Amino acid sequence: MHGFSYDPIHDEIVVNSPLSQAILTFRGAVNGEEAPLRVIQGPKTRILGMGYAALSTVTADPVHNEIFLPIGSGGYRGEGTGGPQGVLVFDRMGNGDVAPKRMLAGPDTQIRNSTPQVAVDPIHNLLVVKSNGLLIFDRAAEGNTKPLRVIRGPKTGGFGGGQITVYAEKGLILSNSMDGWAVWSINDDGDVAPRWRIPVKQITGGGQNSGIAVIPKHKEIMIASALQNRVLTFYFPELFD
Amino acid sequence: MHKKKTSVRRANIAVGVVLFTVVACLSLFERPRVRQPAGYPQLVSVQDFPTSPDWCPPPASAIRADTNLFSAFGNGSVYAGSPQSGETGVITRPPIRTIRDKDPIYSAVAVDTRYDEVILMDNNNWGLRVFNRLDNTPPDAPFTEPKRIIAGPKTDIQFNNGVYIDPQNGDIYSVETDTGDKVVVFPRDAKGNIKPARILATPHRGFALAVDEEKQELFVGVQYPPEVAVYRKGASGNEKPLRSLQGESTRLSDVHGIAIDPKNKLLYTTNWGHVSDYRIVGTGRIEDPSISVYPLNAEGDTSPLRTIQGPKTQMDWPAQMTIDPETGDLYVANDIGHSVLVFKGTDQGNVAPRRVIKGNRTGLMNPSGVFVDSKNKELWVSNFGNSSADVFPLNADGNVAPLRTIRSAPSNKVSLKFGKVEALAYDEGRDQVWVPN
Secondary structure, eight states: OOOOEEETTTTEEEEEEGGGTEEEEEETTOOSSOOOSEEEOSGGGTOOOOTTBTBSOOEEETTTTEEEEEEOOBOSSSOBOOSOOEEEEEETTOOBSOOOSEEEESGGGTOOOSSOEEEEETTTTEEEEESSSEEEEETTOOBSOOOSEEEOSGGGTOOOSSOEEEETTTTEEEEEETTEEEEEETTOOBSOOOSEEEOHHHHHOOOOEEEEEEEGGGTEEEEEEGGGTEEEEEEOGGGTO | OHHHHHHHHHHHHHHHTTEEEEEOSSOTTOOOOOOOOOSSOOOOOOOOOTTSTTOOOOOOOSSOGGGSHHHHHTOOOOOOOOTTTTOOEEOOOOOSEEEEOOSOOEEEEEEETTTTEEEEEETTTTEEEEEETTOOOOTTOSOOOOSEEEESGGGTOOSEEEEEEOTTTOOEEEEETTTTOEEEEEOTTOOBSOOOSEEEEOOTTEEEEEEETTTTEEEEEETTTTEEEEEETTOOBTOOOSEEEOSGGGTOOSEEEEEEETTTTEEEEEEOOEEOOTTSTTOOEEOOOEEEEEETTOOBSOOOSEEEESGGGOOSSEEEEEEOTTTOEEEEEETTTTEEEEEETTOOBSOOOSEEEESTTTOOSSEEEEEEETTTTEEEEEETTTTEEEEEETTOOBSOOOSEEEESSOTTOOOOOOSOOOOOEEETTTTEEEEEO
16 A cells, blocks of 8 residues: 545545555544445446556545545556556545546646656645656646646656655645655746755665655654655654744 | 445455554544535635745744754754755754564564474564574563574565475575565575575565475465466576466455465465456455465466355455365464464365464464474464464464464564555544554
8 A cells, every 4th residue: 555545524544445446435533343434446436457556545635525546557567557647536425336526637637657646735726646746736627637837857856656745734745755755835836946855765774765644733744664664753843834 | 245244344454454553642532623524625724835935934933942852953944945046955854753663573484394493584674583493482581582584685585475495405485575576595594694595586566485396386476466476496587487377267366375285286375355457447346355276287367176265264364374284274374363264175165264273372463474384293373463473283273372482572562563664644633643554
């Protein structure tokens, strides 16, 4: 599992089941063996792929009652799916074999990646897709839509695998950047250096620092460091002040 | 109805146990102050946006410099860069907290009966630990020191989940699951940070090993896309498999264990039940976990001879598996059931296990590896959940205490059970962070 999402408004956890092409929603207080509240799965869903294609991650937008599922080409290790590369958007309350509300895909979107990741900014109404850079769309974009802005180029320092997130209250995007973490503004456009960078591998020695959680309450960020099987907490008040 | 129920149970397992909460701070039972549900945008906060072109650094903190966290790091606040300057504020302070289990997490076990040694796979610290077979950690001892450890960057051991010991020369075979995608082979007396004697590239997500000594063939069970790839036992490098068992008819799904019955020429696999063809929309489904049985020489899209599957089986994330060639008893490490299930190799359908080793006296916690020591009539079980391995009589049944236990952590240890953490989610209301395994 390369990403999942907590919905603070409805107190739910939204996760993907990569090998069975499903999105599962559980109570936020779930513990032990408990049935999901809802399961999105079936031919109408258009979900295609596995952990390295579709279903690398899933992101809830509780404000707008939607669930965003990025789908990629796969082919990271082995052949790809041959399917579209983009983002499927489901109604949060969808259950069973349901069609997505909309789909963002096509050459103009610039989403071309084996494992795209997404983050939603419900305040500024934006969707950020990591796919060979950071592609910033209107949250409700669908079809073959061009991004509003693209953060890409040598000054960015590059991007790595793993989650991305938006700290919407400050309009900031946090993305993995070559085994560290970097922060851009949602208003950045083009070949832009990040506002901040935490070179996690350089500091801690651990690789594949792919997961992120923003903790405003303590002015911290937590980073999942996969290769050393650990979770690191960085004090990062600058992000919140 | 029942299928739906069990499917839901499977789905539940996939998260209810995969995800567990690490308490990050205080107020475990504090309820969240949530926003009101809405289907439209709502005002969350009003803040100055700090990254506009005319943005200025914030004023100095009112808190004395020697009383805040920065003083501990010996540096201060790092101002953000801006598009105009092209510079980036680099945060170099170390993490203030680390959640990490430094003890071994044992994914698999095997015994070298010629030398009376037990080899445990440490999935957490990427190593192999070798103990005396008769080691037994006293209840008040924190751990037992291994005789040898094979670990370090030269070894190429990474998230290892399946082990095989050559009964003739003691060679140790280890399959590297996620980032490794290979089988590494060490000589029996290997120690420390050494290169493997042999490396064989295998498909991504290899999870289990078995060898047909008569035919000198190495079987590698692959989680997804589900497959059993069969190589020459002495294969290395990028050598291709001799044959491969895969396809919809095989009913392989999320393979986590394989076993060989050389006497009856049979191959067994454990399947978690997560099914899909990643190239075809809508093929995803969640089935009951199962054991499927094939001819030992099966290849291609071959249907199983029979399948053990259904609620009576008690299977719940069935992991590694081993067979007693003398009795035909099939031992299954039943991870989420905290049990070892014993079937007959001839069983099929929705059948109850012949025996179940389970209960508070057993010491079993998320068992993921099993090994039958036919010579000494013992069953070895490695526990993913508590840094230990237990040994039972081969005929053990019910809530029985192990004959011996090798622990690598204190007796009350409960492992973090991290299995390559790649994502996080924060629950602000409970002040907890979710960590998937």
